[in-house]
Amino acid sequence: MADKNDALEAFRAEARAWLEENVPQSLRGNPDKVLEAFMAGEKPTGDFDLWRRRMGEKGWGAPTWPKAYCGGGLSPAQARVLAQEMAAMGVANPIIGMGTSMFGPTLLEYGTEEQKQRHIPSIVRGDLRWCQGYSEPGAGSDLAALQTKLEDAGDHWVVNGQKIWTSGAQWADWCFCLVRTDTSRKHEGISFVLINMRQPGVETRPIRLIAGNSPFCETFFTNARVEKTDMVGPLNGGWTIGKRLLQHERSGQGGGGRVMGGGASLPGLLETYWTQPDGEEDIRTRMVGNLVDARAHALTLQRAASEAKGNQNPSAATSIMKNSGTRIGQEKAELTLELMGAQGLGWEGEAFTADERGAVRGWLSGKATTIYGGSFEIQNNIISKRILGLPDPTKSA
Ligand SMILES: Cc1cc2nc3c(=O)[nH]c(=O)nc-3n(C[C@H](O)[C@H](O)[C@H](O)COP(=O)(O)OP(=O)(O)OC[C@H]3O[C@@H](n4cnc5c(N)ncnc54)[C@H](O)[C@@H]3O)c2cc1C
Incomplete structure (x- = not known):
């Protein structure tokens, strides 16, 4: 056990040193910078492109994928350490998108050797979308x-x-x-x-x-x-392959570690924006409920990951994670706007900060999280049928 911990700590030092040397200064301190550059949709440029190429070359953007296809070849424990070090630096993985989150894992499971050799390396490098x-x-x-x-x-x-x-x-x-x-x-x-x-x-x-x-x-x-x-x-x-891919999609939406709904801390927002005594007890109660749910969700994900041990393939349980993670994220987005009051209704102009404008857009786009990847109701159908074993009401007895 001690040897294992020593090896992981040695890897932590290696990862930290590599990140220190390779992450552009302008991308540190806020993981959203990488996500925003990716979502802009255009061909990567500037520091985002530099970070993408360095990470792609190293293979750590797809940390646990086999080295034979240019992946990082890391163990799940090493990948967690790498993620912790990146979080500590405040930088996100630039090798993102449907290639790494959905298609790559599915092709690794179902593709021929020729298909894997042809498509996986370019996904690992983030060259193609x-x-x-x-x-x-x-x-x-x-x-x-x-x-x-x-x-x-x-x-x-x-x-x-x-x-x-x-x-x-x-x-x-x-x-x-x-x-x-x-x-x-x-x-x-x-x-x-x-x-x-x-x-x-x-x-x-x-x-x-x-x-x-x-x-x-x-x-x-x-x-x-x-x-x-x-x-x-x-x-x-x-059909079987398409369904497996959806499980990968849902496992990402279930949080994969982070619940959607924006990065702002609810207690911080309360302190900055809340001025009226009326309703404070009520909003505090709902805020605490959301924070407890988010923490319980994160711990459940952690437990599920450690119980899965070597088996990294997702299952129907991703439907539970998707529904709980997206609902908690939507509640958080609602609370964020409520705490901001009128400042949480800004669309454009200098009267609103970038965070305030981002909050209202995040609240609106967050509505889609319980639709894409299969709607909330469809996940409930999967949970009742595949996990709880309830009879299918659309089939007569
Ligand atoms: C932001 C966003 C991004 C998307 N990206 C992609 C993408 O990249 N690729 C892609 O292929 N698709 C994508 N989708 C589509 C998404 O997968 C579908 O919108 C989703 O599967 C629901 O299908 P639908 O819109 O046709 O709604 P419908 O199937 O028409 O459903 C309408 C409503 O009826 C409910 N309903 C339907 N059937 C049942 C049932 N049997 N039991 C209970 N309730 C039911 C649904 O829950 C929903 O509330 C995206 C959607 C959004 C919003």
Whole structure:
């Protein structure tokens, strides 16, 4: 045990020294700087690009992925130490997005050796962006109703159809996509393919959101080309792979350590903004409730991670984490606005600080967290069916 701790402490010193040498000064002290640079969507530039290239080269952006595919090759315990050291420096991992959070882990589990060699290293380096082509105008919660069609064209496949709510499609190089390959069967007629977004048969139209930005698109495929080597898993065997990917997506949304809802501390906001005695007891009670829930959620995640030991694959329990993490985050966003009072209603202009403007936008965009990755109600259905073993009310006895 002592040896193990010594080895981890030696790794901590190594990680700290490497971070000290490689994290640009301008990105330290606030992890949101990296997230904002990534969300801006354009090709990475300046210090963000420098940090991305250094981390990508080191492989620590995907710390536990195998070295054979340029990953960090770290143990889960070492990865936790690295995350702690980055948190202490106030810098975020620049290798983010759907490549590392959803697609990469799924491809590592289901891809062929050739597919892994071709796609994983560029994800680890953060060179290419991925988007998720699941939802369609007629297929959201009932995802298996999807119609986008993939047909055999001899030496390649051809895809036709429309996806919707495709986050970051306008900036993506590749799309992991669920397509219909057999119209006579529902779940068993779906395949999982990889589509190059940089080709003439792909069109994206950004959709403007209530929070003022356009983070997602309608995506149209018109005779777009898919290589024969870019189907993951067997023909008509995409549903299982697609579901596994959703578990990875939900495990990220469940907090993965941090509950959404903004970084401001609620007690700090109370001290700065709350002036009236009326209602103070009530808001304190609700604030404490939210802080206790957030702490319990974080500890539950920690316990689940240590109980899982070597087994890193997510399960249906990610639905519980997603629902609790997103609800706690939404409550926190509500409390933040309430504590800020009129200052929490600013949209633009100098009368409001950047944090105040960010709070109202965060509150609005936070509404989406209980929709994407499968809605709150759909997670409850999964929990009742797969975890509690309750009968499915849509099937007659
Ligand atoms: C910000 C954002 C980003 C997104 N990004 C992506 C992306 O990158 N790629 C992608 O493919 N999709 C993406 N989505 C789409 C998302 O996955 C869907 O919106 C979601 O699955 C719900 O589908 P829907 O919008 O069609 O709603 P519907 O399925 O029409 O549901 C409407 C309402 O009915 C409820 N409902 C439906 N069926 C049931 C049921 N059986 N039992 C109980 N309640 C039910 C739902 O909970 C919901 O409240 C994104 C969505 C948002 C908001």
